[in-house]
Amino acid sequence: ELKVEQNPLFLSMQEGKNYTIYCNYSTTSDRLYWYRQDPGKSLESLFVLLSNGAVKQEGRLMASLDTKARLSTLHITAAVHDLSATYFCAVAAYDQGAQKLVFGQGTRLTINP
């Protein structure tokens, strides 16, 4: 059974600093997703990583995937308050030929002025 673990689960950081969120998964998969959730809101898709070595960047966020290590990272550069949210990684799992997502626990990120 596919397990997905994120760390840290809680992260409080100052504006302007850099930090990385890690997502480890237990079995082989060919795609990984990052989502953002603001308090009381739905999940918003950030990145889709489809192959080993894939790197995607949007503003101050950059996501990468190492399928051999079963690891994805979400790197935050020069954090700003607007990035405060909970970030989830989700890994594709295949069941009876159909794809479903297994989510990590989420990382609650708080960025302080």
Next chain:
Amino acid sequence: DAGVIQSPRHEVTEMGQEVTLRCKPISGHDYLFWYRQTMMRGLELLIYFNNNVPIDDSGMPEDRFSAKMPNASFSTLKIQPSEPRDSAVYFCASRLTRARNNEQFFGPGTRLTVL
């Protein structure tokens, strides 16, 4: 496109009552997923459908929960009878298999409170 639509957005009910949550997926999407989110258990997949057919309902907590998808544009999740521990946010998501990314798009969620 309006995105995934869920109703109601908030539901408060008393223990023992029947609750029905509704979802309209994005037009043309062939997969539909129901999730439950709580502080304690995080985001859990309850059941998902492909072309209106249930594929995997192993995440449904117990027989009190049931889900249907009578057509490609509508699905329901029913809880009967409801219990306080069912209080959670329930999300519906849909996706299109043919899309390269196989990305899931989430609805706004239904916040259920069972008193």
